[in-house]
Amino acid sequence: MEFYQHALEQAEREHLYRRLVDYIPRDAVHADSEGRQYLMMAANNYLGLTHHPAVQQAAASASLTFGTGSGGSRLTTGNHLLYRQLENKLAAFKGTEAALIFNTGYMANVGIISSLAGKDDVIFSDELNHASIIDGCRLSRGRTVIYGHSNMNQLADLLTNTACSGRRLIVTDGVFSMDGDIARLDDIVQLARKADALIMVDDAHATGVIGPGGRGTAASFGLEGQVHITMGTLSKSLGAEGGYAAGSQVLMDYLINKARSFIFSTALAPATTAAALAALQVLSGQPDMVDRLKANAAYLRTKLNQAGFDTCGSTTAILPVIVGDAYLAVEFAQLLKKEGIVVSAIRQPTVPAGASRLRITVSAAHSLAELTKASQAICTIGRQLGVI
Template structure:
């Protein structure tokens, strides 16, 4: 690594509001490496049913006992923890914002359950950083910093338009990961160009919070327009808005029709989402305009109408 990597890690720690941070080559590597460094045989990890594949893979590779709980269902999590074998480290892992649904993890209640069962809480901020919270700092800021997580992780390839993954926490945690997270220890450092791009993007995020205000407003407006027109958007409350089509074939048809009408929405089908919940995943950005949002909503609604997917 070079001094640029140290600058990036310091900036990540500042944005994450933590003592220290470490940067991996990808978000996938960050999850796999961090989970494997925190838990192993004899430990138990509790994972939301809709958690990202990198979290699931990291849990399986760690050798720890893996227990899944229903999506955003903290009561079910509590019951699973009560039924689990005692002993070892207990780790709960959730996405802050779920990539396919755009809904937010119930952080305050998760913290309560973890504290009651002496478990660590880890959040993946991949789709939260730059998107939720008053200034885009993620799920803790979204909940007015009423609670904190033990391990905060994210990517540099979503709202931050570069490459890489990161973990932020105490100096003790980050020091441990530098020597115990194998994807960090045995991989080349992030390319300097990617590190530099990520560093500048993080600085822009802190310097221009109005970008976050715009993206939150556009997400709400797009969701309101398509919902009012008869499209299902699930429980989305962020800039990630699913347009639920139903079958895989219906999602492909909707994407093809929408493209013909001048808008692009990429289909997400099984096994990435549950059967009969295939959808187009739409993400608004701060670079869009009010006119863009209205045009896109109109085009997607027209496409859905042609495909027979509008409610009522």
């Protein structure tokens, strides 16, 4: 135990120690903690659907009708019509033949990549891809080649000059979770055609955020049908829990038979599945929520950029505020919390050393007054700490 204690003490000294904080959500963008209410600017609840009445009612009704748990894996006793309904709705929303639900986005990425890439295959992965993509690459039997973030010239060179006796798979975040920028999917599609490579896009932070009606990265570029497999989550814009893959029926059938994180997991609870289905129905019927989210993000982004903050060129609802030093990021977040605003202080290993930041997220449920309050507090504290 002494080794682990020393490791924790070292993390504390380097301002990299993490603690769990209890929050009691009151609505989509407010939560209580230790007797005080806070404005949440750190959640991925982009459309505020966690507290939409139709979504809450669907979850409650499913629990009362089908019970609180699924009772088994999808391949044994845990499958029921709610999964089929949600998968059909997801496939239609993403413009694919089929979809397949996983228990989490992490499990989806790990299961998809480790299944698709064999020992003779090469995976080409953006250096800023999510940790779940990185772990999926590690668990696969394929070789992983990293290209610089959105560096299409380097990707082209690697596709041409990397020996590969099997298949090539290019995998990228659609919206990068710590920088808020969007993958250059138009260029990736062209390069993949030349190299006869498969494309996988992680739309966890893109679904409900970009593209017409929030349909994600491929839709935002007008490239529906040109991405072989899309991964997404039910836990962000859709306000529930879980992940999914979307693509051809052949690929979904392959994952059912090969993806270990799907095969060996108890299925999601009926309430969670029903909530995601209801949220997707709300989004499909009210695409103006996406426009409201974009307007809110643009408003706060403009305020921060005008004040002189470095927001990494983000064009989405994820607004990074680069501060550099880990201690400074933690101090900034703590001072904001004293003002009643919760944001995340992101440090290594989530981002590289020296690139610590606040990760601020915007929701369609935020009011203009709340965004103004947040921008004023961020700017005031940023000047106080010498960030701007």
